[in-house]
Amino acid sequence: xxxxxxxxxxxxxxxxxxxxxxxxxxxxxxxxxxxxxxxxxxxxxxxxxxxxxxxxxxxxxxxxxxxxxxxxxxxxxxxxxxxxxxxxxxxxxxxxxxxxxxxxxxxxxxxxxxxxxxxxxxxxxxxxxxxxxxxxxxxxxxxxxxxxxxxxxxxxxxxxxxxxxxxxxxxxxxxxxxxxxxxxxxxxxxxxxxxxxxxxxxxxxxxxxxxxxxxxxxxxxxx
Numbered sequence: 001x002x003x004x005x006x007x008x009x010x011x012x013x014x015x016x017x018x019x020x021x022x023x024x025x026x027x028x029x030x031x032x033x034x035x036x037x038x039x040x041x042x043x044x045x046x047x048x049x050x051x052x053x054x055x056x057x058x059x060x061x062x063x064x065x066x067x068x069x070x071x072x073x074x075x076x077x078x079x080x081x082x083x084x085x086x087x088x089x090x091x092x093x094x095x096x097x098x099x100x101x102x103x104x105x106x107x108x109x110x111x112x113x114x115x116x117x118x119x120x121x122x123x124x125x126x127x128x129x130x131x132x133x134x135x136x137x138x139x140x141x142x143x144x145x146x147x148x149x150x151x152x153x154x155x156x157x158x159x160x161x162x163x164x165x166x167x168x169x170x171x172x173x174x175x176x177x178x179x180x181x182x183x184x185x186x187x188x189x190x191x192x193x194x195x196x197x198x199x200x201x202x203x204x205x206x207x208x209x210x211x212x213x214x215x216x217x218x219x220x221x222x223x
Contacts, residue, residue: 001175004053004161004183008032008042012186013049019189024052026127026163026183028083028107029059040076047077055105055125057083063092070097081124083107086114091121098122105161112146119151119158127183130174131164140164141173148177168192 002023005016008031016022025046032039039056047054054077058069066089070082081103084090094104098121105125106118110133115126128147130140147160159180165171168191174182184192 001179002052002181003189004181005189006031006163006165006183006185008035008046009186010035010042010045010049013046016186016189017049022050022052023181024054024183025050026055026083026105026161028055028057040073043073043076043080047079051079053081053103053105053125054079055081055083055107057107058093061085061087061089063089063096066090066093067096070102074102081105083127086110086118086126091117094118094121094123098124107163109147110143112143112150115147115158115160116150116156119156123158125159125161125181127161127163129164130162130170131166133164134166141170141177144174144177144179148179 003021004024004026005013005022006026007013008027013025027043032042035042043054043056056073058066060066060069066084073082074080082097083105084093086106086109090106097104103124105127106123107127109115109126109128115128118126128143130144133140133143144160144162151158161181161183162174162179163183165182165184165188167188171182171184171188171192
């Protein structure tokens, strides 16, 4: 499963990229607004750091506006992917964009039927939001299971990006189901490698090594 980071913060992206496990970036208007910099400038900086797909979202609500904004966004860098909403207007835009070879990522997906239709429209990626479904007492990962089954039934090539991930269990479940990608906030990425037994084990090894050196030193043995 590929790992994307869900942020527009350059420092978080740089840190995650240094781990050697980062495959791409997803942004949205809210994340870009937090950085208080001209969005196209920020997106260019992100694309300079990460060579994998970088999702940039249109803000128009009609298909013509979406296509027009998409054509501006893809000028930023060759790895820009256009994020469009799971709406009828988004479907119309995706058909035109995909026919022009422009990659799309359908965002705010909350149902299997949405996922099927966007795939038929030529979506490169679809982003089901599992955390937001959990927030309203629905099992978000059930949506991933349904989409995965439908896509396998019909050999659909659209890739599933599990989005709105809130904790490592979401990430683990996405991998168990066989999702193509998980897009994860930096704070959750850091937690993926944390385990209390690892920390305890490291500390125990260091304590034992220190005791050995002290014993050897007290015995006059050269360390």
